[in-house]
Amino acid sequence: MSDYSSQYNLGGDAGLSNKKQEVMDQVRSELALANAQELINKINEKCYLKCVPKPGARLESGEQQCLSKCMDRYMEAWNVISRSYVSRLQREQGQMGGM
Incomplete structure (x- = not known):
């Protein structure tokens, strides 16, 4: 393959496969970030409402x-829910692959 075609991944499935993997990795990373943000938001919402009935200048002990x-x-x-969900997805993917 010439330098030009290898630089631009012309004529090869390897370049397409690598690009697909990069996109998949980026999506996974963005989903992980979104999940972490959701966790923090929910903790702030639920725990603050439960534990700080009368907000003041500082938190009491x-x-x-x-x-x-x-x-x-x-x-x-x-974490328990996340592990259970991932396990369920893996089981369902395994069942679909067996068909």
Whole structure:
């Protein structure tokens, strides 16, 4: 293959495959970022409402402890759900591949 065609991935499936993988990796990265942002937003929303009934200039120690425990529980639940969802997707993909 000439330098020109290899530079622009002309005439080869390898270039297309590499580009497809790059796009897939970028989509995965963007989804991971979106999931992390959603997790943070939900933690802020749920835990703040639960633990800080009367917002003031600073957090009281009980509010800080409540926020810490709430965030830990929320992230733990998020991880359990995420693992379960990924496992389900993998099972369904395996069943579709077996057809």
